[in-house]
Amino acid sequence: MTEPQTPPQLQPHTASPQALPRTLTSELAAHEGRAVKLLGFVHARRDLGGVQFLVLRDVGGVAQCVGSGLDLPLSESSVEVTGLVKAHPKAPGGFEVQVETFRVISAATEPPPVEIPKMEWHVNPETMLDYRVVTVRGLKERAALKVQAELVAAFREHLTGSEGFTEISTPKIVSAGAEGGANLFPIDYFGHLAYLAQSPQLYKQIMVGVFERVFEVAPVYRAEEHATSRHLNEYLSLDVEMGFIEDEEDVMALENRLLAAIMERLRARCAKEFALLGAAIPEVPAHIPRITLLGARQLVAEQYGHAVGGKDLDPEGERLLSQHFLQTEGSDFVFVTKYPRAARPFYAHPELNADGSVNPDLTRGFDLLFRGIEITSGGQRIHDHAMLMESIAAYRLKPETLEGYTEVFKYGMPPHGGFAIGAERLTARLLGIGNVRYARAFPRDRHRLTP
Template identity: 85%
Template sequence: MTTATTPLPRTLTRDLPQHDGQTVRLQGFVHARRDLGGVQFLVLRDVSGVTQCVGSGLSLPLPESSVEVVGRVKAHPKAPGGYEVGVESFRVISAAVEAPPVEIPKMEWNVNPETMLDYRVVTVRGLRERAALKVQAELVAAFRDHLMTEGFTEISTPKIVSAGAEGGANLFPIDYFGQAAYLAQSPQLYKQIMVGVFERVFEVAPVYRAEEHATSRHLNEYLSLDVEMGFIEDEEDVMALENRLLAAIMTRLRERAAAEFALLGATIPEVPAHIPRIPLLDARKLVTEKYGHAVGGKDLDPEAERLLSQHYAETEGSDFVFVTKYPRAARPFYAHPEVNADGSVNAEVTRGFDLLFRGIEITSGGQRIHDHAMLMDSVAAYKLSPESLEGYTEVFKYGMPPHGGFAIGAERLTARLLGIANVRYARAFPRDRHRLTP
């Protein structure tokens, strides 16, 4: 018999199989409710899942109210999770004052996607929505854990900066006490500086891109998973690290997020021991000759990325492919040029790469310039202001080692892993060209 002074410990819905035939105390939200002739059915949702509770004479509050149920657990093959709870006592902890603007259990098939974002403060509670965010949380945790096992140190870099990291115009300006400043588009320059401190560093933080796009693959604020490592031979060391990192991430997802993948009908990919590589010019030629797709511009367009990924999935069974040897025109000023076998420098080709996953770019990376004279020549070639970059370039006067790194967009990788068509649904509160709230 429970009393006010000796309450039962809280049980999560996922643990009900361990309490078959026992009385438990559940706390959660009213996910759904039905009243059938005096018998009430309540689907209770907590952080671990949902379960059906059955009682009579209950005064059920509005959906999304937080409640407490005390009752006996019994097996039921048609109930969520195979168990239901017979209600012995019921308490409203905090009642919703109005009905939610959408029916959360039904919103997957009868709610306009824009409406789901307009009311994100509530719709993010949906089982599928939170499953995506849970996968992302595990992905980020695996990113941190693996890099720390390889001797990396986590850093934190400024998000208010005096100049852009990539020399472009896609910056959000802000007024910094009367001075012109910007939201950081990348921690690139700072993480390179920190290679001189810790040699191997990483950061998990938002970045900002003032690009007026409105596509299913772009955000104006996203979570960037950044890595930089020193004393490398060339970009192959960086790609090998990312190969190991992705394998570790997928292992953790299998161990910690299998239920979320099952809910979303998604599969966790196998990461090859050696992700295939192809130079950019060869990639462009391949998609043109094999698929008849003419590639314009200086990079791969979205259709070319899709076709190239299709080729490697069909021929090598790989969901991943590195596209390497990017031309200088397609890379920022700090990208290291290619060095020929005879030691000469090919200034028109860089040691930059992208990683494609299931038809979309999820990583941009490469070796960076570490020689001060070469870097200043590159700044001039890109017609950038040496003065605006002095806080960054001066570190290369002091013996910086060969180094390189990459950045992964957490939302884009999450969306691709789970088959989410629009990257906005892989972020709790997305910021895009037209959305500043909620």
């Protein structure tokens, strides 16, 4: 808060507070010299020699309000302020409101558990999450959620407006997992064992037979006992599936266009939020670079001396690979392709040899890395019924638990593929947020069921 250059010289306006329309703090510049009515929350307050300073927060931002004789309530109380807009170079946004009338709409009954204007994500993060009902009001917190909202809106807008997709809604209570793993949350469904859906994968494939191009925005659930900065047990999944493709290259090309459209919208609508968080919106190359998983493992071993164990890249391998492509090609994004069968679910389409025979070791699956972390998993799916049943047997799954899904492949399913983006993980990476939990309003991890 800053002191006014001169004491407030109040000039009463003729309209009553009730007659004034609401003005947002972000609109003050257009009302210089005129009376406005602000509605919002007490973000911060200070009394200096009989002059009261109030920083009012609303959906547009914050504004400094200056008056005298004001009985300011506790922080986070909701209030109404009317007054004259004056230019002030040190005030937030360059303008302040000289208070004429002040009214408490709803007073806080106790001080907030943390000082919201002084919150930082790296300071006692568990406390911030414990009191999320209040801390989510912070300027940085809501900026992250605003960016995510625009990201999701851009996802929908591009797919429906430019790519011919139809939005669908699929069950979140299912009889079996889409990926055949053990990371499922069991529930009692009227005496029967059911699960929370870990992915809409099987349903969106079925719906390719209806609309050819479909997408869904919905939560998914993973019963994984992670306790890392990049995992959630409930997250928002942006799922895409498209039919009549040649191979996984068509799917990657679609995601390339989609990401470009998302970043374009973020530039147009979220410049203020990115500036607040000190983050940069990336450029999406016209053709995101690609490298096979085998090539990626060799690259990080040869150039960085990092040996990757297991069947995938580890977090350090992802970081080093992204670093390489940023330095050599200027790309924050890189597709890692041709994943081994052991690292992909049963429905992943196998790679084909030059003679058309099935390669038993590789699939047409891919991941997309962004700034050192995986944000997408996707690929071409099996569409041939016989091949699908062979794959189910090879993965030692029970065919009877998947009958509702496999049935559709008897009826002419086209070649198809798709991908899923974790909205929180992409948001966190875009904004430089170190822990994905701060990219969700009310996160669920292995230790957190409230608030």
